[in-house]
Amino acid sequence: MMYPLIVCWLLLMILTQAGIDIIQRYPAAWILILTMAAFKGWLIIDCFMELHRAPRRWRYLLLSWPTIMAFGIGAFIGW
Amino acid sequence: MSTSIERPRRLPGDLAMWWFILAELAVFGILLMAFAVAQHVHQTMFHSGKALLDGRWGMWLTVALITSGLFAALALQSMRKGRRIQSVIGLISAFFSASVYVVLKLQEYGHLLDLGLDIERNIFFTLYWIVTGFHFLHVLLGMVILLLLALGCALGRFDGDESSLESGILYWHMVDLVWVLLFPLIYVLP
Numbered sequence A: 001m002m003y004p005l006i007v008c009w010l011l012l013m014i015l016t017q018a019g020i021d022i023i024q025r026y027p028a029a030w031i032l033i034l035t036m037a038a039f040k041g042w043l044i045i046d047c048f049m050e051l052h053r054a055p056r057r058w059r060y061l062l063l064s065w066p067t068i069m070a071f072g073i074g075a076f077i078g079w
Numbered sequence B: 001m002s003t004s005i006e007r008p009r010r011l012p013g014d015l016a017m018w019w020f021i022l023a024e025l026a027v028f029g030i031l032l033m034a035f036a037v038a039q040h041v042h043q044t045m046f047h048s049g050k051a052l053l054d055g056r057w058g059m060w061l062t063v064a065l066i067t068s069g070l071f072a073a074l075a076l077q078s079m080r081k082g083r084r085i086q087s088v089i090g091l092i093s094a095f096f097s098a099s100v101y102v103v104l105k106l107q108e109y110g111h112l113l114d115l116g117l118d119i120e121r122n123i124f125f126t127l128y129w130i131v132t133g134f135h136f137l138h139v140l141l142g143m144v145i146l147l148l149l150a151l152g153c154a155l156g157r158f159d160g161d162e163s164s165l166e167s168g169i170l171y172w173h174m175v176d177l178v179w180v181l182l183f184p185l186i187y188v189l190p
Helices: A002-025 A030-048 A056-079 B015-041 B043-051 B055-080 B084-114 B123-154 B163-188
Strands: none
Touching: A002 A030, A002 B055, A002 B084, A002 B163, A030 A056, A030 B163, A056 B015, A056 B163, B015 B043, B015 B123, B015 B163, B043 B123, B055 B084, B055 B163, B084 B123, B084 B163, B123 B163
């Protein structure tokens, strides 16, 4: 039970560092950075908040927040 | 015929906490969108404003918050297994990891104030201080909650019923969740 949480934490760390490295080398890769941010949000919701075992509507409602944020931010940056 | 039995789906914590979390996410959502819209309107100002922020601060702030979230999640699992001492240690570790965030954030704020980059400098710094300051206040409240949970855990208040513990820890994860979107918007994206 403990290992999925540590794997989740490791993934969050790797994605955070990778995001910084990618944007420094490829400033145009902002869509990738936002996708990674949304994925990090999903990891927190499913692993840390344990919504992978919650009623589906609640899970999808929460998962939609980082998705909508990433789309919204991306829309204004790319506009 | 299926041989596996699906575990019943269950919403952790109290329902009231989930409504509170949804309300908080809505407020943070508005703030993040306001930042993104202002960035679209004042591109040059936001570009030069972000250049004054150090991305390394953001990275270490993220490490401190996410690690704190890990300790809090581990504390909950320990409590469910009846390991009260481990749970208390997990919650206190989460508190100290969050303290690293607070120290780093205060240093960053101090550095910006030394440079004269206060809330009235320009629109970028007005929004920077409002968004990060509002999140910072949530971190401080979350730390108080972590301490109270550790105390309750040590006194055996959650033995047999972890619902309140779950709710408190969910609030802390909400703070993490907001940060993973706030961090790229303010520190990383060009």
